[in-house]
Amino acid sequence: MTESVTVADLVKANRLEIYAGEDDLDRQITTSDISRPGLELTGYFNYYPAKRIQLLGITETSFAKGMGHDKLVDVMTKMCQPETPAFVISTQLDPPEELTTSAEAAHIPILRTKLTTSRVLSNMTNFLEGKLAERQSVHGVLVDIYGVGVMITGDSGVGKSETALELVKRGHRLIADDRVEVYQQDEQTLVGAAPAILSHLLEIRGIGIIDVMNLFGAGAVRSEVDIDLIVHLELWHDDSHFDRLGNNTESQRFFDVVVPKINIPVKTGRNLAIIIEAAAMNFRARSMGYDATKVFDDNLKRLIKQNANKS
Template sequence: MVESVTVEQMVKKVRMKVLQGEKYLQRPIVTADISRPALEFAGYFTKYPAERIQLLGITETSFAKDLTAEHRREYMTKMCTPRTPCFVISTDLPIPVELKKAAADAHIPILGTHQTSSRAISNMTNYLTRRLADRQSIHGELIDINGIGVLITGDSGVGKSETALELVRRGHRLVADDRVEVYALDEQTLVGQAPAILNHLMEIRGIGIIDVMTLYGTAAIMPSDSIDFIVHLETWTPDAQFDRLGDRGDHREIQGVVVPQVSIPVKTGRNLAIIIESAAMNFRAETMGYDATETFDRNLNSLIRKNSERDTKKKHEQ
């Protein structure tokens, strides 16, 4: 699922000025790529990316000034297509006269910013990448545990919501309950958020819908968070095999991003909130270079070596 973005929405988030065409801010933006028309001012339109935002900075406007008025009218008219969402003028530069008329005739808004072209592109790209990214809906809970985004998954009825609620009571923050909308920010970063209809709400069997923000305050929720770690809850059975030493290196791939994962057995009497909290802290320790499994292995090897030396010494004494 891809969300749509209008020019008006981007203007509010990126804080740009509308220089012309306020009536046409509902034009859709369909890609996060930004174009700086250079070849177009040289008359090359064979591969013109008309669906992109067209940004004119110092370089583009200076080059356009060297053209004849006739060429400027021709090229800027060609740049104004039905698919073009808007034009952006950076560095508080004046709008070329020919662009003013062509954009007005084509009902395309012109935006302005005091920022440099590079900064303006960065701000627009960051916002549009988040809004236009492909989204995947995952059944689970997303909780921020001391700065670590933990996605809790498992079969329906295994206790995910109740565990998430206990984590909130312990001071951690809810991002999403029951359904998490996930998208890849880049090749290494996953971001999750709640669907708009479920923002800061939880469903607890036997109680119904509760508003976490109303009950626990604004500090108990987050609008979105990265997904750094996955905890999968599984119903315990006597024949099930679970990791005892934490050395399996399990993971799950979501939208091309590999996320570390652990599986935790659910059994009567286990405090899942404390276990998940500890798993998150252990994950943080590992990312900082400390591995408890390696420490255990070193201690075990040291004990084996000492016992071997002791046995050898006894044999020599005999």
């Protein structure tokens, strides 16, 4: 589900200064696209993206200073549409008086920052894309293990939350339990977070709800993390077949991002926390170029070749 974002959220997340319109920060932002109104300053409004945040930098404010008062009033009035969420002025510049007057009349806030136009554009875009991205709710547990975002999935009662608790005790960090809100940040990055109502909470059957941050400290939790690996817990059956060498790599797609997936059998006596911890470390080693399966294959080929030469 797409979250709603207000101008107040934008101000808080990006540490923007409220230059004018402090009483109008509840205006809704519906798109992550940000406009730099260059053509509009020349009077071209055929394709004016009024729903976007309007960002003015040195170029736009300098051009505005060279315009006549009447012309500038006309342009700024047209830019202040009912659906326009806010104006942002970069580099600690002062907005034109004509903009201030028109924005106040339309109840549109004017924000300001000392950052350059490129920097504030990047910061606001990243924030809005994360907040406004399409979300998918997934049944599972998300844990940060040595910097690797591991989502643990499996049938209800298989031991996901208990495993997460053991991982937290081993020094890793909990992001979400039971439900993981998943969204695509870019073409290669999938991010997971906890629903607000479940943040920092963990359910253990027989105990109930526990607050991980309260019991283990602020270092035991994170608000969100990139999902790098999916570990699926599956009850052990005699007729089940599980990968023993690591040759059969599975994956699962969320939106446009494909995430590698491994299946781990659950059986009495197996320490799932240590196994998942090892899986995360092995994934990290592979990402850095070391593949234990390839090393084993190379050793096996070398041994076969040696035995063939002896014969």
